[in-house]
Amino acid sequence: MIRLAFLLFCLAGAAHGLELSVPNATPVKIESQSAASLRLPDAPWSPETQAPVVDGEIRRTVLRTPSNTLTTLQLLAPLSEILTSQGYVKVFTCADAICGGFDFRFQLDLIGEPHMHVDLGNYRYAxxxxxxxxPHTVALVASSSNTQGFIHITEVSDVAFPAPAPIPEEPEPTPKVTPTSTAAGDLATHLDTLGRAVLDDLEFGTGSADLGNGPYLSLIDLSDWLGANPTARVVLVxxxxxxxxxxxxxxLSRRRAAAVADRLINSFEVxxxxxxxxxAGYLxxxxxxxxxxxxxxxRRVEVVLLSLE
Structure with a gap:
């Protein structure tokens, strides 16, 4: 079914004199808008200027590759070659930090997660x-996750796009959390048996290292355990x-761990x-x-036992 949708996607592009395809990539999401507008940057992000607005019929497509072995440049190479061979002119291209990082990416109107994933430290735009x-304008974005490659294609045309064949919706993967998740009162057991535990009840301000006022049962349990084991040494990660x-x-993750250490020292006399x-960041x-x-x-803070002596 996905291969059929991909074939019809290519045929729809051919109706505009353009057939876009990438080896070993399949479409996972296609969206169309009629008589709409969006911004397509033609320069790196700058606080002084805004990306130009393009009007017309809009189609957005996400392609996904089954592995992350290709660089973002390699992911875009087949599409760049197709467009160039069809007489398209490359107006602008950039990569992650040179584009403007966070600010550049979030001025792009892309299909969101889980269909399209953009690593802010590893993406490319053309x-x-x-x-x-x-006139027909095409904007490309490539990025990758730990396991897959992602390509986002935005097309703007004066001619309406044919309706694509429906693509079967993939069920969102259920997060599989490791056994280090710590239920209330189990922190001591996890430290004694696994040598680590997650402080699951901590709350921080969005994007900050400001630890909320609590109270947090995990910190009470940890301070009690450290008090009962005065020779123990742990690292907050x-x-x-x-x-x-x-x-x-x-x-950010280091500052959050340090905030937890400060709370244990100043409020619990550890x-x-x-x-x-x-x-550890996202590693x-x-x-x-x-x-x-x-x-x-x-997004969490863990306690890891280093030694008991």
Whole structure:
């Protein structure tokens, strides 16, 4: 069924004199709008200027590859070759930080998760235009997750796009959380048997390291356990989802872990010599980053036992 939809997608493109395809990629989402407008950047993001507005018939398509072994440049290469061979002119192209990172990506009107995933530290954008009496503009975005490659195609034309064949909706993957999830009162058991536990009840401000007032049962349990084991040493490890660069997420996760250590020292009188703080960023997910539920599960602080002596 997906292969049939892909064939009809190519035929629909051919109706506009354009057939877009990528080896080993299949469409997972196609959306169309009639007589609509959107911004298609033709330069890096700048706070002083806005991307130009393009009007017309709009079609958005997400293609997905079964592995993440290709770079973003390699993902876009087949489409770039097709467009160039058909007389399209490359207006602008850039990659992640050079584009403008977060600000550039979020001025793009893309199909969202879980169909299209954009790693803010690893994406590429290209804008093509067909000159002449039947203008057709194509914007491409490529990125990848830990397991797949993603390509987003935005087409704007004066001619309406044929209705695509329906694509079977894929069920959203259920986040699979590792056994380190810690139920109330089980923190001591997890530390004694697994050597680690998740402080699941902590709450931070969005995008910040400000730890809420609580009270947090996990910190009460941890302070009690550390008090009962005065020679124990633990490290608090912050974790994030995969939105944003590795550097930014690592810094944020480290600051959140440090905020937890400060709370334990200042509010629970835990010996500072028993604590360390570190940040892993998005390098140790416990669930998929392709769904909101998975990303929420990945934003956490864990306690890891280093020694009991």
């Amino acid at each position: 804008l093509f235009s067909q000159p002449g009496g039947n 912050g974790h994030t989802d995969a939105v944003g660069s590795l550097e930014a997420n690592t810094n 010996d500072s010599g028993q604590l360390q703080a570190a940040g 140790a997910p416990r669930a998929t980053n392709l769904t909101p539920e998975g990303r929420a599960a990945n």
